[in-house]
Amino acid sequence: MASAYSKSGVNLKLAHSVKANLPALLRKASRPEVLGKIGAFGGLFRAAFKGYGDPVLVSSMDGVGTKLRIAVEMGRHDTVGQDLINHCCNDIAVMGAEPLFFLDYIGTGKLERNVFDGIVRGLAKGCAEANVALVGGETAQMPGFYHPGDYDLVGTIVGVVDRKKIMDGSRIRTGDVVLGLGSSGLHTNGYSLARKVLFDQLKLKARSKIRELGNESLGDLLLKVHLNYEPFLKQLRSKKIDLHGAAHITGGGFEENIPRVLAPGLGVEVRRGSWKIPAIFDFIQKAGKISEEEMYRVFNMGVGMVLMSPAKAVPAIQKAARQSRISVFDIGCVVRGKSKVTLV
């Protein structure tokens, strides 16, 4: 007989049974510092931090946003976890941190086993690739809060940096070169606008193919995983390459994200045309008749992270990027001025 609780929309038995798979799914999403076991009230992570003179924890919390709707429409749930972890890694990497552990939250109306398993597979893969331990999580069944099939996916990352090596932008100087690191697509920003243009206005479907966008379906293009630049930044550190600052280009684009690391009196000029904007952005702009200004405010426009470095460090960064198979573009420079970004 169904319990009253299950009739109210919460299935404790299913919640229990899907959790039984977790230890196998998460085997590779661990690190030697992890103590304890899955199912404890809290995740345990040793904070020895050998070699750090004055260790500082760096943390960030984020969600996947409405990119989730593309995953739901495509019925493919095993990439959004990677998006989330990579997004979080980038947020703390721009401060100089090494990511250590991660926690996830899945909010849903009705728990569905295959969706849950897909999400967790993606999280596990993302953690393993980023060398991050998944130490905790919560799955909330909230009947009536989410549309059938929908869910929200949220994560928190914690990493560590030596206090002296915190990148807070204070080393950025006039004349520094601004380098753009190529993105894989929209990453996790601007999906509400992209969906409105592509699906509401153009009446396209996630499975539609557009000639000028190549052979992949729109859904595949829109689900491209957010790139994690942290391993690349770590490589630059290990090579003692002079990096003055970095900004993760997410919601708000260049305009809102670059000033987060600029000291007063410094601005940035970004040269239009100094990198190739991926076709998906041009397509959205034309189809939605969106101004260039707004495109740059909403989307990353092909640049997922910017680095600020003295000109003499640029060749070494470009060499390291080639080795890491990351595209790098010289897109501008740091100038005297108000703490803002000017497209020139």
Add this chain to the structure above:
Amino acid sequence: MASAYSKSGVNLKLAHSVKANLPALLRKASRPEVLGKIGAFGGLFRAAFKGYGDPVLVSSMDGVGTKLRIAVEMGRHDTVGQDLINHCCNDIAVMGAEPLFFLDYIGTGKLERNVFDGIVRGLAKGCAEANVALVGGETAQMPGFYHPGDYDLVGTIVGVVDRKKIMDGSRIRTGDVVLGLGSSGLHTNGYSLARKVLFDQLKLKARSKIRELGNESLGDLLLKVHLNYEPFLKQLRSKKIDLHGAAHITGGGFEENIPRVLAPGLGVEVRRGSWKIPAIFDFIQKAGKISEEEMYRVFNMGVGMVLMSPAKAVPAIQKAARQSRISVFDIGCVVRGKSKVTLV
């Protein structure tokens, strides 16, 4: 002119402007270990941990669940933040940890300034009372994902414990006394069932008053803030009182939460009638014709946390509880048996 992005449902300007209030709202939600400033890509927290031989970070992530719907119906958003922080503090307190810092996520369809300000006020109050620093957060505008007026609220806490002092239940012994710490009400569990019975079946309103439940409205009763037992557990530690284990009683009740800290071969007997079950639970049970077994599986039934201690430590715990104004009940004992809870 409204931008295309704002027409798609995302208001970056409002997001920007509500964030401008944050430094003032969050002034007291800090600690001396916090470095950096609000608006950085990551929160910074010094990990010096003086006096810890082998510091271990303890983390937990959780949401408020459908208690949020009561807040929405009452138009009162400044308590759910406290619920969340206190819930998270309890999760790591049962492992012996001291809470350090917290991050929050608000997911919403359309950002509303007064709702956002209320939530943040509650978070700030909860952090200040728990001596926890709010170091980061994310507010996601996800048009179409949430009903108008609805939001999800999620948080992550990170604390620290010395490795030797981790409470993982391994010190719990046959014959230990099980003490229940009184809850303030439903805390943050069972709201989907409570709402179904009270609002769908009985057609009551959040503002209704029920004679047998006293002078407060149903909404006020259901919004009672989740108690934070961490300061009490800290007090027990500082008094060197012998505490063998603790479990936070959340979703799944005694049945699912106590076994999380029981070693194989140990069970727990809980004596019915050994504490006074608050009237709200009796009312829900009778109105919803819910079995006693299910009530204990869904709700905390008036016990928000259980402690396991040797009998000789009990008087000192009771004395400390009186000083902390926490109700404590002798509700059972640890027995040989399968890792489960038996109501006797």
